Every structure is written in C-alpha cells, then in structure tokens.
Amino acid sequence: MCLATVYKTVKDTEEVVLKNVSKIYVEDGSVRLVDIMGAETVVEGSISFVDLANSIVKLSCPAV
Numbered sequence: 001m002c003l004a005t006v007y008k009t010v011k012d013t014e015e016v017v018l019k020n021v022s023k024i025y026v027e028d029g030s031v032r033l034v035d036i037m038g039a040e041t042v043v044e045g046s047i048s049f050v051d052l053a054n055s056i057v058k059l060s061c062p063a064v
Contacts, residue, residue: 002052006033008043008059017043017059024057031059 006017006024018041023034026047033041045061 004055006057
C-alpha cells in the first residue's frame with residue numbers, strides 16, 4: 001500500500017496537512033485528501049510536487 005504525507009506551503013512556510021493519505025482529489029481550486037481511516041480534509045490550493053518514491057505530496061496554497 002502506498003500512503004503519502006501531504007504538506008502545504010503558504011508564504012515559504014511548510015506544514016503537514018495530513019498523514020497516511022490514500023486518496024487525493026483535485027476539485028475546482030481545492031484538493032480533497034482522504035486518509036486510510038476515511039477522514040477527509042479539503043485544502044484550497046493546488047498540487048505543486050509529488051514524490052511517489054518517498055510518499056510526499058506538496059500543495060501550494062494562497063496566502064490567507
């Protein structure tokens with residue numbers, strides 16, 4: 001099973017959004033993440049980087 005840790009970057013600051021992500025949906029300016037337990041998190045932004053070998057996904061988010 002391939003699970004990812006998703007990070008978001010806002011103004012050069014990076015933080016973990018969700019670990020053990022099994023599904024990612026890109027929907028009209030936002031990204032919906034689903035972990036292995038079925039919990040969902042929606043983040044405004046877009047995918048900027050994916051490293052499948054190291055299970056890393058990075059999101060670029062607008063400044064709040």
